[in-house]
Amino acid sequence: MQSAWVDADAEALVSRAAQTGVDRDLALRVYTTRLLGGDRKLVLHGGGNTSLKARGRDRLGDEAEVLYVKATGTDMAEAEAGGFCAVRLEPMRKLRALDHIGDLDLVAIERANLIEPAAPNPSVEMMLHAFLPHKFIDHTHATAVLSVIDQPDGEQKCSDIFGARLGFVPYVMPGFGLAKEAITVFERDKPRDGLILSKHGIVTWGGSAREAYERMIEMVSLAEDFIARNRKSVAVAAGATPRNVADPAHVAPIVRGACAEKDEKTEGAWRRLILEFRCGETVLRFLQTKDLGRLTESGVITPDHTIRTKNWPLLLPLPDNDALDHFASAARQRAGDFALRYHRYFARNNARVGGIKHELDPLPRVVLVEGLGLFGLGRSKPDAVIAADIAEAWIEGVRDAEAVGRFESITEAEMFDCEYWPLEQAKVAPTFASLAGGGRLGRGLPLAGQIAAITGAGGAIGAATGRAFAAAGAEVALLDVNYSAAREQAEQIAPTALPVACDVTDAQSVRTAFDKIVKDFGGVDIVVSNAGAAWQGRIGDVAEHIMRQSFELNFYGHQRVAQAAVKIMLAQGTGGCLLFNVSKQAVNPGPNFGPYGIPKAAALALMRQYALDYGSHGIRANAVNADRIRSGLLTPEMIASRSKARGVSEQDYMSGNLLGREVTAEDVAQAFLHQALELKTTADVTTVDGGNIAAAMR
Numbered sequence: 001m002q003s004a005w006v007d008a009d010a011e012a013l014v015s016r017a018a019q020t021g022v023d024r025d026l027a028l029r030v031y032t033t034r035l036l037g038g039d040r041k042l043v044l045h046g047g048g049n050t051s052l053k054a055r056g057r058d059r060l061g062d063e064a065e066v067l068y069v070k071a072t073g074t075d076m077a078e079a080e081a082g083g084f085c086a087v088r089l090e091p092m093r094k095l096r097a098l099d100h101i102g103d104l105d106l107v108a109i110e111r112a113n114l115i116e117p118a119a120p121n122p123s124v125e126m127m128l129h130a131f132l133p134h135k136f137i138d139h140t141h142a143t144a145v146l147s148v149i150d151q152p153d154g155e156q157k158c159s160d161i162f163g164a165r166l167g168f169v170p171y172v173m174p175g176f177g178l179a180k181e182a183i184t185v186f187e188r189d190k191p192r193d194g195l196i197l198s199k200h201g202i203v204t205w206g207g208s209a210r211e212a213y214e215r216m217i218e219m220v221s222l223a224e225d226f227i228a229r230n231r232k233s234v235a236v237a238a239g240a241t242p243r244n245v246a247d248p249a250h251v252a253p254i255v256r257g258a259c260a261e262k263d264e265k266t267e268g269a270w271r272r273l274i275l276e277f278r279c280g281e282t283v284l285r286f287l288q289t290k291d292l293g294r295l296t297e298s299g300v301i302t303p304d305h306t307i308r309t310k311n312w313p314l315l316l317p318l319p320d321n322d323a324l325d326h327f328a329s330a331a332r333q334r335a336g337d338f339a340l341r342y343h344r345y346f347a348r349n350n351a352r353v354g355g356i357k358h359e360l361d362p363l364p365r366v367v368l369v370e371g372l373g374l375f376g377l378g379r380s381k382p383d384a385v386i387a388a389d390i391a392e393a394w395i396e397g398v399r400d401a402e403a404v405g406r407f408e409s410i411t412e413a414e415m416f417d418c419e420y421w422p423l424e425q426a427k428v429a430p431t432f433a434s435l436a437g438g439g440r441l442g443r444g445l446p447l448a449g450q451i452a453a454i455t456g457a458g459g460a461i462g463a464a465t466g467r468a469f470a471a472a473g474a475e476v477a478l479l480d481v482n483y484s485a486a487r488e489q490a491e492q493i494a495p496t497a498l499p500v501a502c503d504v505t506d507a508q509s510v511r512t513a514f515d516k517i518v519k520d521f522g523g524v525d526i527v528v529s530n531a532g533a534a535w536q537g538r539i540g541d542v543a544e545h546i547m548r549q550s551f552e553l554n555f556y557g558h559q560r561v562a563q564a565a566v567k568i569m570l571a572q573g574t575g576g577c578l579l580f581n582v583s584k585q586a587v588n589p590g591p592n593f594g595p596y597g598i599p600k601a602a603a604l605a606l607m608r609q610y611a612l613d614y615g616s617h618g619i620r621a622n623a624v625n626a627d628r629i630r631s632g633l634l635t636p637e638m639i640a641s642r643s644k645a646r647g648v649s650e651q652d653y654m655s656g657n658l659l660g661r662e663v664t665a666e667d668v669a670q671a672f673l674h675q676a677l678e679l680k681t682t683a684d685v686t687t688v689d690g691g692n693i694a695a696a697m698r
């Protein structure tokens, strides 16, 4: 591992920071924090932390010794001077006299000593930074270091590799206890460069930001060299070259369905997760390891990973392309066993701590599929990505640990204490206070964990629907025949919104689009079949090809999309929801609008047929009848000419309904959202037209 320090970059940051009143030390603290955070072999997603001790002034102008420490859960790669919490150091050091302090008391004392009262909570390792005397302190969970310390003889290996340069702190749960142990070891052994925190990570320090950082790089390099020198080949399972492995697009919905949980409180509701797939060379080779079963049972490489990945991954057998039913039943069985084991793990350990904890959901966050790859699972796409990144680091850490010895994690009880530590849970929970209600998946936005695909998403109604569903917590796939229109909407809606090119008049294009959605998110729960276009003509003399063209889009388009979605929903086995944009033309034909209205009437019948045929699978089908919405089907020119033809103002034309209100794309989007959320409603038509008795359902 090479130092990434570049003088010019460091100086540029120092001079930029000076313009906002940030001094050189803090600017360089930010610089090396970003260097550490930018290397995934050192820290991942909110792991690790850094600090600086300096003289500072409080709001009254009084000088004090101040500890700047990274805020809890924040990403080191994106460090900013303002993201460091400044705490008065002396009161923190006084706490060393205590044998023990409760989490809430500690947080309260930390907060009471913040220089800026509105600052976020400091890192959970803040006390370690406070007790150690060094000016700059860096702490990472470097994978290579974990490989050499997650060992039964980790202390011996550390002494072989680092000599007396690093002290060795036996495993203690992160927080106050670890801080006390660390300062004790430092004062007793007087290591020059830093500390190893057994089964957890490494600390280095220095008089300058560069010294602390480059010591970190040097120590990690020593661990890497040790692994390279001592690597023995790890046994591969017999017959390990996988054959006839199913496509991830067919496997993912099965995995996603197996790793969903029925909501016992609300009939028809499921707690679902989003998936992130990885199948790099390292992952595939690891899945061929002879000892895969033992390794998947062995635990995390560093304690704070437990809140993102749980302690163990779920291991599934090879999905044979010709026997996916067999794979599906094995997946459900093993996921069920995983949940059962999790309940027992919780019950056992909760009893140990006096029954004071609330059980988290029992669903896996990492699924290893032999021959195929791994899935990270999360309540949102970013959470799934984090789980997958950590799973890949876990694989590398465990692989190298096995290559130089035998991987050994902390104990089950130690993992439980981290998983159920409120200060760790606060990193992933919205607020500290919400922990009182338990960390069940049920909290949060109503569509969290669900995947919605919307066709015609480049248009007004499709885009508004995408916005509404994303705001309700769903991950959204935006399909449009015009890819750049879909991409433009996706960029505005959410960083995870997925633009997909899809021509619903082309069966192959629809299949490809749904494969892409499944590969990106793991499945689909809600489809808003919205793509459409209007053709006109008097029915007695309209050309047959016009009728066929309209049917291709306004009827078969819906059928193709619904068929593709239902196939995925059945593989998931957790129900689903098909929503169709059916227009008022389906029930209230307009003169010379037959080529548009007739396929829309057929689409209404299509919706009812899906409701009938798939209700027993929990798949609901509903439609929205909307009218007179400003969109690609009703352009400003059309509004001008029609209002002129009727001798009314444009405004009166647009609000020419019983309520006298113009209907917007957002109103239609809210109707779709309502239908998606009403778990007891199927075969429903919701009219969104401001009132038109001739178009009322009868």
Ligand SMILES: [Zn+2]
Residues within 6 Å of the ligand: 048, 125, 139, 140, 141, 174, 200, 201, 304
């Ligand atoms: Zn740590």
